[in-house]
Amino acid sequence: MKPKPWLYLMLLPLLALIPVRGTAIPTTAAEPTGYIALTFDDSPNGALTERLLDGLKERGAHATFFIIGEQIEGQESLLRRMAEEGHQVGNHTYTHRRLDNSGAVGTQELTRTETALREVLGGSGYWVRPPWGFASAETLREADAPLIYWTLDTEDWRVLNADRVAQSIIDGACSGDIVLLHDSYASSVDAALRAIDALSAKGYAFVTVEELFERMCVEPEVGCLYCRPDELRPVQ
DSSP: OOOOHHHHHHHHHHHHTSOOTTOOOOOOOOOOSEEEEEEEEEEOOHHHHHHHHHHHHHHTOOOEEEEOGGGOTTOHHHHHHHHHTTOEEEEOOSSOOOBTTOHHHHHHHHHHHHHHHHHHHOOOOOOBOOGGGOBOHHHHHHOSSOEEOOSEEOOHHHHOOHHHHHHHHHHHOOTTOEEEEETTSHHHHHHHHHHHHHHHTTTEEEOOHHHHHHHTTOOOOTTOEEEETTEEOOOO
């Protein structure tokens, strides 16, 4: 029995809905307005860091945590969770020692934390946040990784007010910025999550520092101190 011609006509609309193999289906997701990197110094800090990680995970946001080496013992699970959930882990010296004019002592501080991070997470070449942002030309020459400064200092350690710290990020952060915070204060954790909510609603995405460099197509160089991927901080 020959198929009826009208049957083909009925099937044509259905066949049009079947994707052709190898043909990408266009997405409707909008591109982010921009990218911002939140960084947290003096980490890890127990329950506060855990609460921050919970909030970041809930929001699909990533951040960068700069670790003090002497605080790692007993908090290894937090470091593993950071890495497993897509956050960047960095080196903030072993005892939060200034790196300007510190000579061999400063190098030892970085090496001890690098070793401790490697023992917990593996890998090497952890990016560095100099305590208080102090670094000398000698520090840069001795460094084995990029050094990260910031473009927006919330001064959260001094303000200790979630509303004010959050507003400083919401009003002051632009695409490509690196924001300085600390996960050792409850007000800072609250402020970070509020800022993420407000700026995500405006289309911003929150990424690690390393991801920020990738998004801006900048290849980081060892021994350079970056305010943001497209801006170096002069060091004497």
